[in-house]
Amino acid sequence: MCGIVGAVGCRQLRSYLIDGLKTLEYRGYDSSGLAFSHEEAPLIYRIPGRVHLLEEMVPLSLEAGIGIGHTRWATHGAPTETNAHPHISHSGLFTLVHNGVIDNYRALHQMLSDLGYQFNTETDTEVIANLIEHNYKQMGDVLKALRQSMKMLEGSYALVIIHQGDDERLFFAKNHSPLLIGHGPDANFLASDYLPMLKHVKDFYALTDHQFGYISKDEVAVFDLPGNSKAKISYHQTDLTSEDINLEGYPHYMLKEIEEADNVIRHLIDNYHDGRNYLFNPKLLDTITASDQLIFLACGTSYHACLIGKRYLEALGKRVDVYIASEWAYYPVITGKNPLFIIVSQSGETADLIHCVKNIKQYKFPLLTITNTKGSTLDREANFTLLLFAGIEIAVASTKAYVAQVTLLALLAAALKGDSQLIPDLYHVIEALKKVIDMKSKFEKIADFLATKENAFYLGRGFDYDVSLEASLKLKEITYIHSEGLPGGELKHGPIALIDKDTPVIIFVSDSLTALPIRSNLQEVLARGAHVIVISSQSLAKGKDAIVVPDVPVHLSVLPKVMVAQYLAYYTALKRGANIDKPRNLAKSVTVE
Ligand code: M6R
Numbered sequence: 275m276c277g278i279v280g281a282v283g284c285r286q287l288r289s290y291l292i293d294g295l296k297t298l299e300y301r302g303y304d305s306s307g308l309a310f311s312h313e314e315a316p317l318i319y320r321i322p323g324r325v326h327l328l329e330e331m332v333p334l335s336l337e338a339g340i341g342i343g344h345t346r347w348a349t350h351g352a353p354t355e356t357n358a359h360p361h362i363s364h365s366g367l368f369t370l371v372h373n374g375v376i377d378n379y380r381a382l383h384q385m386l387s388d389l390g391y392q393f394n395t396e397t398d399t400e401v402i403a404n405l406i407e408h409n410y411k412q413m414g415d416v417l418k419a420l421r422q423s424m425k426m427l428e429g430s431y432a433l434v435i436i437h438q439g440d441d442e443r444l445f446f447a448k449n450h451s452p453l454l455i456g457h458g459p460d461a462n463f464l465a466s467d468y469l470p471m472l473k474h475v476k477d478f479y480a481l482t483d484h485q486f487g488y489i490s491k492d493e494v495a496v497f498d499l500p501g502n503s504k505a506k507i508s509y510h511q512t513d514l515t516s517e518d519i520n521l522e523g524y525p526h527y528m529l530k531e532i533e534e535a536d537n538v539i540r541h542l543i544d545n546y547h548d549g550r551n552y553l554f555n556p557k558l559l560d561t562i563t564a565s566d567q568l569i570f571l572a573c574g575t576s577y578h579a580c581l582i583g584k585r586y587l588e589a590l591g592k593r594v595d596v597y598i599a600s601e602w603a604y605y606p607v608i609t610g611k612n613p614l615f616i617i618v619s620q621s622g623e624t625a626d627l628i629h630c631v632k633n634i635k636q637y638k639f640p641l642l643t644i645t646n647t648k649g650s651t652l653d654r655e656a657n658f659t660l661l662l663f664a665g666i667e668i669a670v671a672s673t674k675a676y677v678a679q680v681t682l683l684a685l686l687a688a689a690l691k692g693d694s695q696l697i698p699d700l701y702h703v704i705e706a707l708k709k710v711i712d713m714k715s716k717f718e719k720i721a722d723f724l725a726t727k728e729n730a731f732y733l734g735r736g737f738d739y740d741v742s743l744e745a746s747l748k749l750k751e752i753t754y755i756h757s758e759g760l761p762g763g764e765l766k767h768g769p770i771a772l773i774d775k776d777t778p779v780i781i782f783v784s785d786s787l788t789a790l791p792i793r794s795n796l797q798e799v800l801a802r803g804a805h806v807i808v809i810s811s812q813s814l815a816k817g818k819d820a821i822v823v824p825d826v827p828v829h830l831s832v833l834p835k836v837m838v839a840q841y842l843a844y845y846t847a848l849k850r851g852a853n854i855d856k857p858r859n860l861a862k863s864v865t866v867e
Contacts, residue, residue, distance in 0.1 A: 275347035275861040276359075276373040277301035278453070279470050280434035282340050282444045283461035283491030288332060290463070291343040294470025295325045297519060300668055300855075300862035301373070301466060302347025305358035309369045309436060310338035316369045316436055320358040339491075340444050342434045344371035347861045350379070351396030360436075361400045363407035364391045367438050370406075372399040373466055374430035374451040375866045382426065402433065416440070417497065420447055420486050424499055430625065430865070432481075434464050447486035451865055452623055452651065455479040455494055457509055462489035469666075472516045477509035480649050510649070518666050526854045528669035528752070532840045533711055535677045535833070536704045541663040542681045547697055552689035558658045559690060561640055562592075567610025570596040571630050572618040573864065575672040578744040579679035580618050582737065582832055586687035589829075599626035600867065606633050615641045620667060620675040621863040622650025629867060631655045644682060646675055660686070669855045670862045671752050673840045676744060680832055699827050706824040706834045714841065716821055720807055721845030723778070724749075730757040730778040731799075732839070733765065735792050738782035741832045745780065745839030752847040752857045762788070762795035775803035780842070783810035783819075784831035809838050 277298025284290045291308055306328045307320035317338070321328045325345055344359035351357035359371045376382070379398035382405055387393070391404045405426060410419035416437050430450035437445060446453060446464055456463035456471035456478055463471045468478060484499035496505040524530035546553050562568065568587055570580035577598055584594045593610065599617075603626055615634050617627050622645035631652065634641050643656035646664050653659045662678040681700065688696035724730060730749060732742035742759035749757045760769055762781070773779065779799045783789055793816075800806055808819040811831060815822040823834045847854045 275302040275863060275865050277345045277466045278343065278371045278373050278432060278434050278464070279466070280340075280342040280371070280444050280446070280464040281461060282442070282489055284463065284474065285461070287338055287341045288334070288336050290470065290474060291341050292325060292329050292332065294465060295328075295343045295345045297469035298466055299325060299345050300670060301865075302345055302861045303856055304346050304348045304353030305355070306343070306345045307358045307360050307371070308332060308341065308343045309360040310336060311340035311436055311441055312338065315366050315438065316360070316362075318360060318362070318369070320355050320360070322353050322355050322358060339441050340436055342369070342371050342436060342444070349375050349866055350398045357395050357397050359399060361395060361397060361403050363403035365407060367407045367410060368403050368435055369438070370399070370403050370433055370435040372402060373432040373865065374449070376401060376427055376431065377429035378427070379429075398429075402427065402431065406435065416445055417486070417488075420445060421497070421499060423447075424449065424484065424486060432466060442490045443488040444490070445486070445488045446481070448481040449483050450625070450628060450651075453481045455481065455489060455496075457494055461491060462494055464489060468512050468514050469519060472512075472514060472519075476511055478512060479507045479509050514666060519668065526669065526844070528671055528673060528840075528844055528854050531667055531669055531674045532837060532844065534665065534674045535837055536707045538664045538674045538678045539681050539700055539704055539707075539833075542678060542685060543697060543700055545661070545663050546682070546685045546689070552685065554660075554686065554689045555658060558642065561614055561658070562690060565610065565612050565614040566593060567608070567613040568592055568594045568616060569608065569613050570594065570616045570618065571599045571602055571627060572596075573599050573624055573626055575676050575744060575747060576618040576620060576679060578740060578747065579676050579683065580616075581740040581743070582680050583616070583618070583683035583687075585737065585740075586683055586829065590687060590690055599624065599630050603629040603633065603867075608637065608639070613639055615639055616644065617641060617652055617656070618644045618679055619650075619652050620646045620662070620672055620679075622647035622652040623863050623865050624652070625865050625867045627652055628655075644679060646678065668862070670857055670860045671748055671843070676836060677833060684830065699830060703826050703830050703833050706826050707837055709824050710834050710837045710841075713821065713838075717838070717841040718845045720820060720842060721849050723805065724755070724842065724846040725753070725849035727776075727778050728755060729772070730755055730780065731769070731773070732757065732759040732780045732782070733762045733792065733795055734759075734782035734784075735762045735788035736785050737828060737832050738784050738788070738792070738835070741782055741835045741839065744836055745843070748840055748843035749846065751860060752843055752854055753850055753852055754858070755846070762792045765795055766798060770798065770802065773799050773802040773804045776805045777803070778807060779804040780807045780809065782835050783808060783814050784835060785828045786814060789814045809835060
């Protein structure tokens with residue numbers, strides 16, 4: 275994970291780097307650091323904490339031609355000041371920031387130690403700095419040294435590098451971890467994504483793997499590693515604006531993003547239905563129809579959305595399997611002769627999925643990526659892409675992206691089936707979501723109770739089981755309350771042993787088919803002293819249910835239900851004083867395995 279920035283020629287360098295790092299904190303926020311070019315040695319500021327604390331250390335009057343910055347999600351070494359980036363090579367010739375993981379760092383560390391290089395940190399990054407310095411000392415040229423180092427490095431990296439004494443050029447290299455160039459008339463920029471650069475430039479170039487080079491005030495030079503040839507680059511623009519990252523009066527991004535759900539559904543309808551017909555690529559629909567196995571791969575919340583997608587596509591008679599990407603990456607199972615892989619990822623940069631793509635490419639099977647991030651690695655690697663059009667999601671806990679994923683999978687299934695009823699049904703869901711938003715005071719009251727607990731259970735059957743898994747993930751990641759999502763019928767096979775006096779058990783009731791057995795499960799936990807909170811659909815509601823949401827078709831019931839769960843997690847975290855948008859130990863885009 276980690277976020278990196280760099281710039282040459284920027285008049286507001288200090289604020290570009292600091293404000294830029296703040297927008298990248300979703301990528302990690304264990305520690306942060308900056309380096310500015312300076313005569314004898316770069317000026318370096320590092321802190322085992324968030325960027326706003328780092329900001330206080332850097333003089334307002336600081337001026338420099340070149341600067342780099344980093345916000346860290348620790349992989350190798352604890353989040354201490356020593357391990358915080360930027361890291362400096364043994365003789366101080368190179369100062370760099372890194373996003374990624376070097377797989378062969380032990381071997382390189384040994385090799386460089388044997389050559390007399392000293393290491394001061396526990397990071398894999400220091401190995402890169404020393405390796406580049408070593409190669410530079412052999413070759414006398416930074417680009418040649420970079421190229422040689424890239425040949426020796428195994429793993430993922432986005433690097434931004436200051437070469438001591440070169441006041442004009444800022445060097446970079448990329449493999450697997452994302453890195454973009456922002457090109458302006460009198461300054462050039464580098465960053466892990468668009469956000470830091472939006473205020474400064476309109477033209478962007480997304481570096482591809484094995485590219486390296488430098489930016490200066492008025493030049494961008496990109497080289498491809500194989501052949502060492504100068505790459506032809508063409509700039510593109512982005513639909514994102516700095517307004518997209520405004521809180522617009524909300525106290526947290528998570529709350530803002532929960533309440534954007536209705537718009538997300540509207541955008542998807544507009545993009546995939548023209549009022550008469552669905553607008554999916556016919557080749558994609560043919561590929562799905564012709565495949566004998568659909569294999570979903572995803573992680574976290576996106577995985578939970580795939581479970582819903584499985585139900586939608588199985589209802590059309592397709593054979594569908596869903597795997598957690600980090601498992602399938604090492605234990606791939608393919609039973610069909612003609613499978614289609616479907617990767618679902620909000621960020622489009624998740625390392626576990628990128629690993630899976632390598633397997634898929636090896637077998638030469640087609641790949642559909644469903645992502646919120648146009649131009650991301652997983653978008654670029656796919657044969658087909660479906661965009662989620664959810665707008666940028668900043669809170670680490672995914673909310674509107676899940677709504678978008680489920681909605682898009684419903685639209686895709688309806689297009690395959692030729693079912694036009696889905697569109698009015700989705701408008702109905704939009705109305706239901708507005709009613710859920712009006713219930714906020716109820717959620718706050720329940721959160722008062724949940725906030726005092728250390729364990730919670732979510733139960734459901736069918737679609738309600740799928741939503742229980744997502745509800746439970748939301749609660750644990752932002753409130754740090756241990757929770758589990760379970761199929762109602764599975765409880766008595768073991769987990770019921772955990773139910774005690776006042777244990778919160780949140781039960782979803784959306785399907786008439788299983789309303790009776792799930793209510794029996796309710797009685798079972800009630801009899802053991804549990805504090806039951808029922809979230810039901812109107813037509814299945816009973817007097818004591820805590821939250822009753824408007825009816826929508828069962829296959830879409832996860833949309834209002836998940837919104838309730840997101841609110842409950844949000845308000846519970848608020849009452850516990852947790853850092854809602856940036857929960858501990860997590861990062862938004864998980865770019866390491
Ligand atoms: O960007 P992706 O959808 O590939 O990310 C997958 C998970 O890392 C992500 O959903 C994670 O579980 C979120 N923190 C959930 O809120």
